[in-house]
Amino acid sequence: MPARILKKSWFIKSIFFISAFIILVIGGITYRNIEDLNKSSELLTETYELNFKLEQIFSHLKDAETGQLGFIITNDPAFLKPYESGRENINNSFAELKELTKDNSALQDSLKTLNVLIDKRMDSFLKSFRFSSVGNYNDPNFRENFLYGKNLMDTIRSKITAMIDRENQTLNERQQAYESNLKVTPFFLYLVLLVSLLLMFLAYNKIISDLGKLKTYNEQLEIFKESTKQSEVISQHGNWILDIEENTFTFSDNLYRLLGEEPQSFKPTLENFYGYVHPEDLDKLEKEVHKMIKNENLPFIYYRIIQKNGTIKHFKAYAKLHVNDDGKKQLLGITTDITDEIEHYRILEERNQELERNNKELSAFNYVASHDLQEPLRKIQTFLSRLEDKEYDTLSDSGKRYIGRINIASSRMRLLIDDLLQFSRTNKTDKVFKITDINSLLEAAKQDLAELISEDNAVIKADDFPAINVIPFQIQQLFSNLISNSLKYKSQERTPEIHITYTKIKASEDDKLTKPKKAYYHKITFTDNGIGFDNTYAEKIFVLFNRLHNKDEYSGTGIGLSICKKIVENHEGYIMANGQPHIGATFTIYLPA
């Protein structure tokens, strides 16, 4: 979000600069236009002045001519006055004209020609005076001179008119140029003004929408701040900022609460904080804070604090050095109250120790079962066998019967102990998996039960197995237990038959596997033609000490199938039973492929 705002500020800045540039351009253009206008009016004045002076010169010349005529007619010298002053006035006017036209060489040339003509005219005046002073008006020279004067006067007139015309023409041309300039300018100015207005409007819009967004962000930030505060309270942590150069601290409200104080109730300084730290942990904490300031990446710091009411709390802190754009160094830290965690950990530890003790007791029990319990039992049985051998004949009938019962009871005791031992051995954690030829394991299991199998004339047919990664002796045990289970619950009406099949299956294609962990399984089934069982007990038969039959009918301990289940579970597999009373039972084993 900040990057986006920054981008927008660039946009606004560029709009501002463009607008400023446009205004400068407008100013420049306007200035130039006014300058043009000024120049055009100056030019006009100049031209008028020039024309006026030229007319004036001509009028002085006319005055002089009129004066000459008057003098010639009356011979009164009073008429000569305008002639004399005319000459002076003309010179003055010429000087002014020269000044006016000092930048214009063409005009100056014209003026020079004009000056020559005027001088000639003046000479002709003088000649005329000479003739008139003698009163010889009929002299042909006088006439000629008079006519010459008149002609000169005409030439001067036409020359002046031509000059004025040319000036007027230049004026017109220049004014036209200015006018066309001035005609385009307002349109251009208007356009530029419109564009800058548009840009300003855009900028205004942007600023307003950015302000709106900023407001939203601010609100979000406010919400975030609130939720952070809440999460601090709930997860029992507080955060702090240490400004390294200024050595000032900022504590979050919850950090005060963790110390057992009201928020902002004391000045947040390192020294004040150290006041709460457990004296035994203070040294360590000070050193670690020092390390943190030196930007060493530290693991969590653990220490204790003592609240004012004496409660000891366990804190865990982590901090990271943060250097901002101005090179200001700050230590940003989080401190968590882990008293509960430590308490839980302690309880867990206690439980673990208890469990360990229990485990030790269990293994001690195993030892007792395997050695100490077996020993007296073995002796009872051996003495019994000796009694039967040596003293049987001396016993009464009931004595013999008692001996028989003792024998049965002790045999059962032995069976129980053996099975229990096996069950607890299956528990063992040191399971070593090995790629093993399953066929040979089955063969070995059959070997274990060779006597039973031949006694019952049992038929065992098995598919060919691949080598599978298993705990060999456990799988052999599994096979042996399943076969002996089938033989134990054989039907009295037929020869026991056990069919063992093997298939490799895809877990998703087998509807019996409800929550398979692996994709493929080895599926092994043991199907017998024994007495079977009611399927309502399909789950129960795997439970330890669970028996479906009275022990007088079938000699079971209720452990064998529990061992099977445990073995299969050790392999992360599944075992299921399916029975049909009087027809047979099927045990299905799934081992991960």
Next chain:
Amino acid sequence: MKEDYIKIILADDDEDDRLFFTDAFDELKINTRVQTFKDGIYLMNYLNEDNVVLPNVLFLDLNMPRKSGLECLKEIKKDPKFIDIAIAIYSTSASEEDIEKTFVMGANIYIKKPSDFKTLKKVLSEVVTINWQYHTNGLNKENFLLRL
């Protein structure tokens, strides 16, 4: 006087077991001399006596006070003068670890004490009549534990 008999020694702390053992040999029609010791210390002291007649077969219980069967086995196997003694482990339990350990340490056969006197007699007669030379050559972990 030199007689053709088999000398047998049993080290076992259990009095009843020693009784069954001697009784069984008494009833067996094999010419044997049976001697028993009640722990490993007595046994080793005897074996280390000068001019001792070493047994042909030594039956060792594993759990004995003071010096266990395993310790005796270790000492005997270390000493070349006992090289001809056949050692039979004679124990209540037949745990995998015990079998494995004693096999590795060089015992010749492992017997789980039977819980029937007839079986005991059968086992003992089997063991003392074994051709040890032949048995030891073909010894492996599978036939180490005596099965009847």
